[in-house]
Amino acid sequence: MIQVAGWYITSRVFNGNTDSRMRFGGPSPSLAPAPVLLTPLILLLLAAACSLVNARPPCLDSEEFYYPHTGVTRPPWCDHFFNPPQFEEKPRDQRVMSDRVASFTCRATGNPEPKIQWRKNNRRISGNARFIVLQVPGGSILRIEPVKYQRDEAEYECVVENAAGDTIRASAKLEVLSDDPNSLPNGFPYFRTEPKTKAVEIDHTALLVCDARGNPDPNITWFKDNRPVDLTNPRYTVLRSGSLQISTSTEEDGGKYECVAENNVGTAFSNLVSLYVRGEYFLSTLSTSGVSTFCLRYLRQG
Known part of the structure; x- marks a missing residue:
């Protein structure tokens, strides 16, 4: 392969014959800029930086994502890093007897993994002896035990959010019946x-x-x-x-x-x-120094 080198002075090509004081030559090795190598690791870091800088976009029907609260627009090639939250299972209305149990389930998907919290009449439930919040794969369960007549009748809301989109909500009503069997x-x-x-x-x-x-x-x-x-x-x-x-x-x-x-x-x-x-248990005999001892041992099959 033949390489051609040339020098430019005020937009005119210098061919080396005009001025004997000017000669062809390459740059000094000590002055040559170091090459920039875009290794896969650097590319991954750049992509991660893009995802961190451009967070919380709602998806619009256009070629780009726009952040109304920041005015930031993210190009669509960053889209594969984010998925706004979506419900897989919403809590359902329940009618239960007093002093028994009520249980609401809420599941959602998204990337990053969504965070789920529960609210009662728009007040956050932090959990206590009767209100138990349990984490399950892809969701959360709110368990109320024992349910109190009139006191626990309310609207319960599942609130889901992540860094990729707006907060989504789903609510369910709890009706509590008297524990009198004749009133059912x-x-x-x-x-x-x-x-x-x-x-x-x-x-x-x-x-x-x-x-x-x-x-x-x-x-x-x-x-x-x-x-x-x-x-x-x-x-x-x-x-x-x-x-x-x-x-x-x-x-x-x-x-x-x-x-x-x-x-x-x-x-x-x-x-x-x-x-x-x-497991199954069986009797075995241990013999030490001529003394026999009966032991009850546990046998785990498999």
């Missing part, structure tokens, strides 16, 4: 059989019985440790009767369970019961 509306769910505390051996099947009635027939769900049971786990099955069957039990299945019956008249929570998953 017709069709309100009730339990014919509630689950009972039970112990099961590892690798065996556990069955937590729940039989609920109502008009219309209530939908049955289950909670474990105040969170919805993960029915994507193939070992967990809600039978047609409403009972929860757990196949091939493991230690992780142990915990506190409750059955929830819900129809368009109201929601009823069963008593909270415990499931204990234990």
Whole structure:
């Protein structure tokens, strides 16, 4: 490859023949500027800087994102760093009995991961002995236990925000009925059989019985440790009767369970019961210095 060099003086090309005092030559090595290498690491840092500088854009139907509160416009090539929050599950209105349980679930997606907070009548709930805020994958649960008649009747709001967009909100109303059975509306769910505390051996099947009635027939769900049971786990099955069957039990299945019956008249929570998953035990003999000792040992299968 042939390289051609030239010098320019006042926009005219110098060819070296005009002035014997001027000669061709390259720049002195000591004066040459150092090359700038845009390594992948530098490019990543530049992209991260872009995402940090250009935060909180609502997405408009245009080629760019605009920040009304700052006047900053972000080019669309930064878009893959951000996703405004969106609801996956909103809290629903509930009607429950006094001195029982109410539970609201709120789930949302976004990038960065959204932060969720709960409000009662527009006042933030920080959590206390009766108001419990639980974090679950992709969301949050507000549990009120025990629910107080009239005192807890209110509008509860799930507030979701992240750095990529405006705050979104969803609300639900809680109606609390007197604990007098004669005051319950017709069709309100009730339990014919509630689950009972039970112990099961590892690798065996556990069955937590729940039989609920109502008009219309209530939908049955289950909670474990105040969170919805993960029915994507193939070992967990809600039978047609409403009972929860757990196949091939493991230690992780142990915990506190409750059955929830819900129809368009109201929601009823069963008593909270415990499931204990234990291993098999066997007798063994230890012999030390001629002395035999009988020991009860725990055998964990698998």
